[in-house]
Amino acid sequence: MALVSTDRRYTGRVINLDVDQVRFPDGATGPLEMIRHPGASAVVPFLDPMTDPDPRVILIRQFRHAAEGPIWEIPAGRLEPGEGPEDCANRELSEETGYEAGELHRLTTILTTPGFTDERIHLYAAGVLSQVEAHREWDEYLEVHPLPWSRIMAMIESGEIVDGKTLVALMFVQCIVRQP
Amino acid sequence: MALVSTDRRYTGRVINLDVDQVRFPDGATGPLEMIRHPGASAVVPFLDPMTDPDPRVILIRQFRHAAEGPIWEIPAGRLEPGEGPEDCANRELSEETGYEAGELHRLTTILTTPGFTDERIHLYAAGVLSQVEAHREWDEYLEVHPLPWSRIMAMIESGEIVDGKTLVALMFVQCIVRQP
Numbered sequence: 001m002a003l004v005s006t007d008r009r010y011t012g013r014v015i016n017l018d019v020d021q022v023r024f025p026d027g028a029t030g031p032l033e034m035i036r037h038p039g040a041s042a043v044v045p046f047l048d049p050m051t052d053p054d055p056r057v058i059l060i061r062q063f064r065h066a067a068e069g070p071i072w073e074i075p076a077g078r079l080e081p082g083e084g085p086e087d088c089a090n091r092e093l094s095e096e097t098g099y100e101a102g103e104l105h106r107l108t109t110i111l112t113t114p115g116f117t118d119e120r121i122h123l124y125a126a127g128v129l130s131q132v133e134a135h136r137e138w139d140e141y142l143e144v145h146p147l148p149w150s151r152i153m154a155m156i157e158s159g160e161i162v163d164g165k166t167l168v169a170l171m172f173v174q175c176i177v178r179q180p
Numbered sequence: 181m182a183l184v185s186t187d188r189r190y191t192g193r194v195i196n197l198d199v200d201q202v203r204f205p206d207g208a209t210g211p212l213e214m215i216r217h218p219g220a221s222a223v224v225p226f227l228d229p230m231t232d233p234d235p236r237v238i239l240i241r242q243f244r245h246a247a248e249g250p251i252w253e254i255p256a257g258r259l260e261p262g263e264g265p266e267d268c269a270n271r272e273l274s275e276e277t278g279y280e281a282g283e284l285h286r287l288t289t290i291l292t293t294p295g296f297t298d299e300r301i302h303l304y305a306a307g308v309l310s311q312v313e314a315h316r317e318w319d320e321y322l323e324v325h326p327l328p329w330s331r332i333m334a335m336i337e338s339g340e341i342v343d344g345k346t347l348v349a350l351m352f353v354q355c356i357v358r359q360p
Contacts, residue, residue, distance in 0.1 A: 003245075009190050010189050010190055010197055012199070012213045013211070013213065014213055014295065014296055015213055015215075015296050017190055017197055019192070020245065022245050024243075024321060025243060025321045026321070031193070032245050033192045033193065033194055033195055034245065034246060035195075035215060035296070035297075037296075063204075063205060064291075064294040064295075065183075065200065065202050065212050065214065066214060066291060066294040066295070066296070066297060066298040067291060067294055067298075071291070071294065108336070108339050108342070108347075109339065109342060110342055110343070110344045110347060111244075111246060111247060111251070111342050111343055111344060112292050112293035112344045113292035113293055113297070113299060113301075113344060113345070114244040114246040114247055114251065114343060115194065115244070115246070116194055116195050116215070116217075116246070117215075117246060117293070117297075118246040118247075119293060120342075121293075141204060141205045141206070153355070153356075156288070156352070156355070156356060157356045159288050159289065162288070162289060162290055162291050162300075163290070163291055163294060164290045164291060164292045164293060164344045164345070164348060165293070165344070167288075167290060167348045167351075167352070168344060168347045168348055168351070171347075171348070171351035171352065171354075171355045172336070172347070172351065174351075174355045175333070175336070175351045175354045175355050176333075176336060176337045
């Protein structure tokens with residue numbers, strides 16, 4: 001697909017909305033709505049070595065207007081202008097949880113919902129944590145919860161964890177990294 | 181958080197954009213951009229029994245403007261007005277792949293990216309497939325690929341699969357459903 005033209009319809013605090021005219025593989029053209037997003041990083045913070053049988057991980061419980069209540073997530077946030085994904089992961093981890101990572105391992109990168117946004121989230125696991133001070137942003141109302149890995153897997157199975165990036169990062173660790 | 185007021189800024193083909201005034205837990209109010217979406221279903225179609233050691237699954241390869249090229253996905257699509265998530269999963273499976281499901285198992289439901297949209301995707305695994313005719317939508321340019329489970333797990337590990345819903349559904353089967 002090729003971009004023919006783009007028309008910015010909304011400029012916001014977090015997102016912008018464009019209506020792009022796109023040429024499809026068969027030569028036809030049509031409009032596609034596209035939410036432009038700067039990208040983000042998210043991190044699974046391990047309080048114990050990832051190879052332990054049942055290591056503790058920090059999850060946050062955060063009010064989300066989209067969910068009409070609090071949901072479970074891993075620490076995450078948007079890339080600042082010029083900021084790299086690893087620096088963003090480290091910054092968001094310390095801002096949201098009060099912990100700094102001694103080690104950061106890249107997991108994978110996701111397109112959150114490519115039908116209407118170019119948002120990419122870079123996923124990491126963090127280890128060797130040391131405590132610093134938390135600096136929370138004005139619109140983040142969140143609690144920090146250390147939870148054992150077995151409990152987190154049960155929360156995935158029961159449907160208690162619904163956030164897409166959080167599910168991908170946790171199960172990537174379980175299926176790919178922790179597999180023998 | 182409580183909704184104080186809402187202002188529709190854009191009405192589109194797939195999505196609508198609202199700027200909501202929201203009251204936060206501390207009593208302050210502020211604006212939040214919210215993409216309203218009707219919701220969707222997505223399905224992991226198993227050509228062989230899920231309990232086989234290396235069952236084949238149908239993935240689709242689809243051009244996505246947001247990815248500036250083709251990406252791997254499971255069959256998926258938006259809920260039509262009044263349509264339930266299971267009916268949507270069955271319809272999208274047959275429209276996109278030409279297969280009908282004899283069995284549908286619910287996996288979980290995700291919020292794709294709750295920071296700026298209320299989009300929920302209901303995830304299923306389908307089995308006992310029988311071939312029917314495919315009816316593709318005008319904007320879907322996709323190929324249908326049966327692939328062995330072991331190959332799909334390798335594609336997750338290597339970062340070849342980047343779509344959020346696809347990663348959650350496949351790893352939910354691997355981590356939760358197929359685990360002993």
